[in-house]
Amino acid sequence: MPLLTSAVTVVVVLFYFFIATRVPVARRKYNVQLPAITGHPDFERVFRVHQNTLEWMPIFLPSLWLCAFLYNDLIAAALGLVWIVARWFYYAGYARAVDRRIPGFLIQSIACAALLILAIVGIAVRFPGLLAQWRLTP
Amino acid sequence: MPLLTSAVTVVVVLFYFFIATRVPVARRKYNVQLPAITGHPDFERVFRVHQNTLEWMPIFLPSLWLCAFLYNDLIAAALGLVWIVARWFYYAGYARAVDRRIPGFLIQSIACAALLILAIVGIAVRFPGLLAQWRLTP
Amino acid sequence: MPLLTSAVTVVVVLFYFFIATRVPVARRKYNVQLPAITGHPDFERVFRVHQNTLEWMPIFLPSLWLCAFLYNDLIAAALGLVWIVARWFYYAGYARAVDRRIPGFLIQSIACAALLILAIVGIAVRFPGLLAQWRLTP
Numbered sequence: 001m002p003l004l005t006s007a008v009t010v011v012v013v014l015f016y017f018f019i020a021t022r023v024p025v026a027r028r029k030y031n032v033q034l035p036a037i038t039g040h041p042d043f044e045r046v047f048r049v050h051q052n053t054l055e056w057m058p059i060f061l062p063s064l065w066l067c068a069f070l071y072n073d074l075i076a077a078a079l080g081l082v083w084i085v086a087r088w089f090y091y092a093g094y095a096r097a098v099d100r101r102i103p104g105f106l107i108q109s110i111a112c113a114a115l116l117i118l119a120i121v122g123i124a125v126r127f128p129g130l131l132a133q134w135r136l137t138p
Numbered sequence: 139m140p141l142l143t144s145a146v147t148v149v150v151v152l153f154y155f156f157i158a159t160r161v162p163v164a165r166r167k168y169n170v171q172l173p174a175i176t177g178h179p180d181f182e183r184v185f186r187v188h189q190n191t192l193e194w195m196p197i198f199l200p201s202l203w204l205c206a207f208l209y210n211d212l213i214a215a216a217l218g219l220v221w222i223v224a225r226w227f228y229y230a231g232y233a234r235a236v237d238r239r240i241p242g243f244l245i246q247s248i249a250c251a252a253l254l255i256l257a258i259v260g261i262a263v264r265f266p267g268l269l270a271q272w273r274l275t276p
Numbered sequence: 277m278p279l280l281t282s283a284v285t286v287v288v289v290l291f292y293f294f295i296a297t298r299v300p301v302a303r304r305k306y307n308v309q310l311p312a313i314t315g316h317p318d319f320e321r322v323f324r325v326h327q328n329t330l331e332w333m334p335i336f337l338p339s340l341w342l343c344a345f346l347y348n349d350l351i352a353a354a355l356g357l358v359w360i361v362a363r364w365f366y367y368a369g370y371a372r373a374v375d376r377r378i379p380g381f382l383i384q385s386i387a388c389a390a391l392l393i394l395a396i397v398g399i400a401v402r403f404p405g406l407l408a409q410w411r412l413t414p
Contacts, residue, residue, distance in 0.1 A: 036176075046309040048311040058337065
């Protein structure tokens with residue numbers, strides 16, 4: 001079990017929980033009652049931060065764990081930390097203005113791309129062994 | 139492979155699918171046509187139940203599996219069942235009134251917190267071994 | 277580590293990313309400014325494709341990996357590819373009209389159901405061994 005990536009995943013879960021709690025906080029601040037999800041632009045941007053972070057989870061978490069299992073635990077964990085920090089800047093920027101979400105967003109995208117590319121490398125180096133196991137190579 | 143947690147995950151997937159199907163049922167009942175997601179408060183609360191359950195998946199599933207792998211399969215599976223039951227009460231309550239979502243929500247939060255804390259315990263007890271492996275301890 | 281399912285998961289992540297990027301493309305095309313998520317029916321249908329694909333991730337990904345670990349890597353990977361193709365038809369259909377989402381949606385549902393049933397088979401055949409390990413059988 002990749003221990004460092006496990007530890008980073010705990011931090012990811014806690015960070016994601018923190019982002020999720022920003023939504024009810026913004027509900028009270030801008031007086032947007034449940035179950036509405038619109039009504040004040042400042043609320044809607046915080047809502048979008050949470051929603052976008054959720055939307056990226058099926059990209060980030062599989063990439064993180066494929067990289068951890070098939071490439072390297074330490075490198076996966078380090079890129080996971082980069083993702084968390086970039087996501088924090090994305091949140092802090094987007095909460096202020098739509099355009100200020102860009103820098104954090106780009107860096108978290110690059111972290112995800114790096115994780116996925118390293119996972120592909122890990123798969124590629126194992127493929128000859130799999131084919132040999134199936135006696136598909138001479 | 140943690141077998142009990144695997145079995146509970148199958149139940150989680152089936153339960154989540156059940157919750158997801160409540161949304162089209164509510165669409166028909168309250169006559170909210172696709173692709174709209176607003177239009178009737180009773181529909182919007184059922185929509186929010188599904189949405190919130192989805193939003194908690196990146197908290198619940200990683201916590202469940204980290205606990206299963208790094209702490210104990212049986213305890214992870216048991217807390218997973220608690221989560222499912224609490225989520226059912228959350229659904230049944232929220233479908234009736236906004237305030238009635240609270241008890242189920244709190245219990246599923248506690249189940250997730252317990253899973254995450256036990257995962258952290260499992261990571262903590264393995265860390266000295268990892269450091270020794272890297273010869274970082276004397 | 278199930279290598280074929282890992283490779284298919286990489287394709288799933290890339291496919292999901294492609295679907296996610298259809299939303300900002302549709303924002304520009306139909307002039308729906310952030311953070312709004314409504315305003316033009318053609319935008320709203322593309323938005324719903326992404327949202328529904330996200331909503332199915334907690335069904336698809338756990339089913340895929342439980343099937344890969346507990347039943348068979350090759351069969352899980354093949355069903356994963358069926359899911360991706362069906363999801364593409366779902367996207368291409370729904371982007372044109374609400375009713376044209378149905379065929380792709382049904383096939384991806386069947387792929388998920390098959391993955392989950394095979395995972396249950398994999399769990400069922402291992403249960404006697406688990407009970408014997410606990411000395412719960414005579």
